[in-house]
Amino acid sequence: MITVEELKKIRENTLKKMDLKLHKLQEEILDKEGALNKKLILICGGPGCHSSNVEEMKARFEKRILEKGLIHVEVSIAGCFGLCESGPNIEVYPEGIFYSRVKMDDIDEIVDKHLCENVVVERLLNEGAIESGKIKHVSQVNFYNKQKKIALRNCGIIDYNDIKEYIALDGYQALAKAITEMTQEEVINMVKDSNLRGRGGAGFPTGRKWETAFKYDADQKYVICNADEGDPGAFMDRSILEGDPHSVLEGMALCGYAIGAEQGYIYIRAEYPVAVERLKIAIKQAKEMGLLGRNILGTDFSFDIELRLGAGAFVCGEGTALMESIEGRRGMPRPKVERTAHKGLWGKPTIINNVETFANVPPILLKGADWFRSIGTEDSSGTKVFALGGKVKNTGLVEVPMGTTLREIIFDIGGGIEKDRKFKAVQTGGPSGGCIPEEYLDTPVDFGSLSKIGSIMGSGGMIVLDESDCMVDIARFFLDFTVDESCGKCVPCREGTKRMLEILERITAGEGRAEDLDRLESLAEIITSGSLCGLGQTAANPVISTLKYFRDEYEAHIYDKRCPAGACQALLEFYITDKCIGCTKCARSCPVSAIRGKVKERHVIDTEKCIKCGACMEVCPVGAVIKR
Amino acid sequence: MREVNVVIDGKRVTVPEGYFIIQAAREVGIDIPALCYDPNLEVVGACRLCLVEIEGSRKLQTACSTKVRDGMVIHTESDRVVSSRKEILQLLLDNHPNDCLTCQKAGECLLQEYAYRYDVKFREHYGARRPSYVDTTSPYILKDDSKCILCGKCVRTCSQVQDRRVLSFGGRGFDTRIVIDADFNFDKSSCVSCNRCVTVCPVGALVDKRLLNKGRSWEYHKREVKCKVCEYGCSFEILSKDGRNVAVRAKEANGGRPLCLKGRLTTEFLYVDDPDKPYIKGEEGFIEATWKDALGLKDLLDKLLAHEEEEMGVEYNG
Numbered sequence: 001m002i003t004v005e006e007l008k009k010i011r012e013n014t015l016k017k018m019d020l021k022l023h024k025l026q027e028e029i030l031d032k033e034g035a036l037n038k039k040l041i042l043i044c045g046g047p048g049c050h051s052s053n054v055e056e057m058k059a060r061f062e063k064r065i066l067e068k069g070l071i072h073v074e075v076s077i078a079g080c081f082g083l084c085e086s087g088p089n090i091e092v093y094p095e096g097i098f099y100s101r102v103k104m105d106d107i108d109e110i111v112d113k114h115l116c117e118n119v120v121v122e123r124l125l126n127e128g129a130i131e132s133g134k135i136k137h138v139s140q141v142n143f144y145n146k147q148k149k150i151a152l153r154n155c156g157i158i159d160y161n162d163i164k165e166y167i168a169l170d171g172y173q174a175l176a177k178a179i180t181e182m183t184q185e186e187v188i189n190m191v192k193d194s195n196l197r198g199r200g201g202a203g204f205p206t207g208r209k210w211e212t213a214f215k216y217d218a219d220q221k222y223v224i225c226n227a228d229e230g231d232p233g234a235f236m237d238r239s240i241l242e243g244d245p246h247s248v249l250e251g252m253a254l255c256g257y258a259i260g261a262e263q264g265y266i267y268i269r270a271e272y273p274v275a276v277e278r279l280k281i282a283i284k285q286a287k288e289m290g291l292l293g294r295n296i297l298g299t300d301f302s303f304d305i306e307l308r309l310g311a312g313a314f315v316c317g318e319g320t321a322l323m324e325s326i327e328g329r330r331g332m333p334r335p336k337v338e339r340t341a342h343k344g345l346w347g348k349p350t351i352i353n354n355v356e357t358f359a360n361v362p363p364i365l366l367k368g369a370d371w372f373r374s375i376g377t378e379d380s381s382g383t384k385v386f387a388l389g390g391k392v393k394n395t396g397l398v399e400v401p402m403g404t405t406l407r408e409i410i411f412d413i414g415g416g417i418e419k420d421r422k423f424k425a426v427q428t429g430g431p432s433g434g435c436i437p438e439e440y441l442d443t444p445v446d447f448g449s450l451s452k453i454g455s456i457m458g459s460g461g462m463i464v465l466d467e468s469d470c471m472v473d474i475a476r477f478f479l480d481f482t483v484d485e486s487c488g489k490c491v492p493c494r495e496g497t498k499r500m501l502e503i504l505e506r507i508t509a510g511e512g513r514a515e516d517l518d519r520l521e522s523l524a525e526i527i528t529s530g531s532l533c534g535l536g537q538t539a540a541n542p543v544i545s546t547l548k549y550f551r552d553e554y555e556a557h558i559y560d561k562r563c564p565a566g567a568c569q570a571l572l573e574f575y576i577t578d579k580c581i582g583c584t585k586c587a588r589s590c591p592v593s594a595i596r597g598k599v600k601e602r603h604v605i606d607t608e609k610c611i612k613c614g615a616c617m618e619v620c621p622v623g624a625v626i627k628r
Numbered sequence: 629m630r631e632v633n634v635v636i637d638g639k640r641v642t643v644p645e646g647y648f649i650i651q652a653a654r655e656v657g658i659d660i661p662a663l664c665y666d667p668n669l670e671v672v673g674a675c676r677l678c679l680v681e682i683e684g685s686r687k688l689q690t691a692c693s694t695k696v697r698d699g700m701v702i703h704t705e706s707d708r709v710v711s712s713r714k715e716i717l718q719l720l721l722d723n724h725p726n727d728c729l730t731c732q733k734a735g736e737c738l739l740q741e742y743a744y745r746y747d748v749k750f751r752e753h754y755g756a757r758r759p760s761y762v763d764t765t766s767p768y769i770l771k772d773d774s775k776c777i778l779c780g781k782c783v784r785t786c787s788q789v790q791d792r793r794v795l796s797f798g799g800r801g802f803d804t805r806i807v808i809d810a811d812f813n814f815d816k817s818s819c820v821s822c823n824r825c826v827t828v829c830p831v832g833a834l835v836d837k838r839l840l841n842k843g844r845s846w847e848y849h850k851r852e853v854k855c856k857v858c859e860y861g862c863s864f865e866i867l868s869k870d871g872r873n874v875a876v877r878a879k880e881a882n883g884g885r886p887l888c889l890k891g892r893l894t895t896e897f898l899y900v901d902d903p904d905k906p907y908i909k910g911e912e913g914f915i916e917a918t919w920k921d922a923l924g925l926k927d928l929l930d931k932l933l934a935h936e937e938e939e940m941g942v943e944y945n946g
Contacts, residue, residue, distance in 0.1 A: 330796070330797055332797070334672065335673030335690060336693075337671065337694075483801055486800065487800050488778065488800045488801045489672070489778070489780070489804075490673070490675070490676050492716060494802055495802070496719055497801075498801070499719070499755055502755045526715035526716065526719075529687065529688055529712060530688070530715070
């Protein structure tokens with residue numbers, strides 16, 4: 001077991017070895033001459049890049065470096081850099097050069113040119129890292145320079161499998177400070193004063209929750225980290241767990257100290273095997289060092305953490321269903337007769353917070369509530385991590401101060417819409433959220449503002465939609481997800497969402513009827529007001545918000561049997577215009593022989609036979625095939 | 629115990645702290661409809677029919693899982709509440725066979741009662757329905773999945789007896805079903821035919837198969853008796869029609885009383901005028917048996933008779 005003094009010593013010693021990594025936090029390209037000898041290749045090991053075999057890339061770097069006889073070059077894999085769109089991403093320090101879409105075969109070139117000759121390989125530079133011939137430091141790239149990282153502070157810098165690197169960047173200092181210098185009330189008050197609100201979606205004030213559990217007398221209390229992230233396209237929590245697992249462990253231990261719990265559980269979905277593995281390593285290291293377990297840092301405080309794996313049910317992200325699951329029962333929500341903070345897991349006071357919430361706690365304890373409150377808005381302080389996806393140029397993980405507008409996130413950080421199409425809407429909050437149209441793009445992103453316009457912050461999914469996306473179809477997509485994931489316990493959610501989906505399927509298939517919109521509205525009402533848990537209560541949001549902002553699209557489907565976005569297959573037909581040069585390519589590619597025509601004459605599609613596969617459109621060399 | 633004062637539909641009532649709204653309402657004769665609530669079982673809040681309006685609360689709350697607080701003003705039949713109930717009942721009827729004419733449960737079915745009370749009707753629609761799987765393998769219990777409303781009472785009552793826990797939920801969402809063991813039929817399952825589940829089923833999804841075609845619920849004269857097989861003394865009902873005892877059925881297993889097949893058969897044999905043949909469960913499912921075997925009395929009776937013969941010189945020619 002180590003003492004507070006030894007913790008400080010580890011910090012200082014490790015920090016010395018990490019000097020190159022700290023250049024990531026600087027903002028200027030260093031003098032190339034001075035930085036020739038000692039270098040660091042940092043490879044992104046985030047969820048996206050990791051799937052491109054970064055371990056092998058690292059080995060290839062090391063091999064070439066050895067062949068070239070370079071001695072002062074270190075190669076390291078870190079957590080997610082965020083810009084998943086352009087992965088695999090690699091950064092070179094101390095210069096801060098940002099390479100993207102690096103393939104295995106590019107590695108030798110980087111070593112030979114950049115490391116040996118000190119010449120930047122311009123063709124591999126990230127598009128954002130070069131502007132009118134001037135190479136930018138990675139932190140000056142547009143994607144990064146509006147971001148502010150608190151929850152992701154260590155992601156992409158430290159080696160996630162080395163507790164010492166976490167300690168070097170102030171890790172476990174907050175815990176040491178709390179348990180040696182602060183009372184439980186002081187910790188709770190600091191979290192309360194910071195106005196930190198739950199990052200899992202609902203935004204309940206974290207400090208108030210902790211206080212409720214603290215004040216309730218019981219022989220045993222529990223801390224649960226909700227890592228059952230399941231929104232389609234969301235990977236905020238996964239990236240934190242994979243890139244900086246100790247920040248979550250430390251946040252949980254702080255919560256344990258504050259409320260008086262000795263046991264914590266991380267409920268994580270089994271579909272996150274990498275995160276599970278890294279958490280196991282992190283817990284083991286923390287225990288070996290005496291930062292978890294009995295008598296932490298020689299004090300009276302003991303706190304242990306175990307993992308509980310979820311079996312893939314989305315509903316288990318709901319607090320009460322999650323506890324049922326940990327207790328070994330079927331993961332179905334239970335009515336909240338008592339507050340979870342009074343009677344939760346096994347009937348004991350329990351705090352359930354989301355991964356990102358816990359990751360925010362250590363910096364608050366170290367830098368103070370005022371610092372945290374100075375970031376973000378009055379309503380919501382701090383930052384929020386979003387998984388930016390859909391039809392946006394820079395898909396990836398972003399962390400921005402609360403109050404940043406949707407426009408800034410989508411157009412400045414996200415780089416605007418793919419293929420420069422027209423923006424249509426942004427969907428926030430996953431299946432529980434809503435679609436926000438263009439007129440609200442300047443809405444600041446915080447808990448209050450988003451709910452005012454019919455969406456929610458949610459856990460951080462943000463899907464950008466363009467003019468080619470059909471809003472009825474988007475609503476159908478999310479309802480399909482909810483219907484699949486409904487646990488089947490309560491009537492409004494089990495029966496109601498299914499009926500809603502059936503109506504949406506009918507509308508998108510061109511069989512919508514006049515009464516469908518009224519029926520959707522009355523179903524939305526009962527599902528929202530009558531369902532047992534949050535999943536059901538918010539399940540209708542994608543429909544409610546699209547009906548509110550895009551009612552004309554619903555009406556076009558129902559009355560005109562037309563899909564304005566041209567996305568609903570059943571409502572469109574393929575047609576060959578007079579641009580046709582009679583090359584016969586379309587006729588030859590048609591799998592059902594629905595296209596007739598002579599060579600060098602205009603071809604015709606038999607719409608009766610056509611199965612709308614789009615093969616003709618793809619092969620036409622002159623763009624004569626259109627959807628209408 | 630501390631008491632609290634609440635006002636329900638204008639009626640003032642004083643009840644012990646810790647009471648749920650639904651309990652308090654019953655004290656003043658207000659029947660809040662509920663399909664999944666049972667005072668003997670764990671509260672689950674699944675059917676959502678008992679939603680009520682509480683002054684000062686934006687959302688409707690379920691009366692089965694919300695505890696009374698001093699000064700609470702509750703409306704159990706406001707316009708908003710009634711329209712929610714209608715929607716919920718409509719959702720249930722949309723997924724329920726229109727079979728009330730011949731359903732054994734008619735007259736005692738809670739869904740039927742509430743649909744009538746709130747004037748909700750069956751209607752045509754093109755949507756999906758629950759698959760109509762009927763388990764006919766048991767001579768004691770008929771399980772019709774198409775009529776199930778998934779209130780889960782059967783699962784809860786079954787799991788109250790440690791070594792039973794035969795029924796559970798299977799699948800999820802719209803495809804959720806009540807399954808027996810690892811989705812077996814009754815004949816190959818560990819079910820002991822105690823009929824606890826039948827006694828709590830609010831609809832015709834689990835019915836006592838020995839009652840089929842014996843009569844309609846409103847025709848019976850009912851008389852309660854206590855079973856004499858063991859010291860629990862579970863309650864049974866003797867159902868008689870036109871002066872004849874036609875059947876026996878178990879009453880709800882409250883107060884820790886377990887219910888069992890032996891008790892049921894014994895009561896049936898004792899009271900019913902012309903009881904159906906009994907069945908016992910073997911390796912290959914249910915087989916017809918003699919009453920002596922079914923009641924487990926063979927050894928006892930044989931010895932008793934031999935004993936009587938020896939002592940009293942009575943010749944047994946049975």
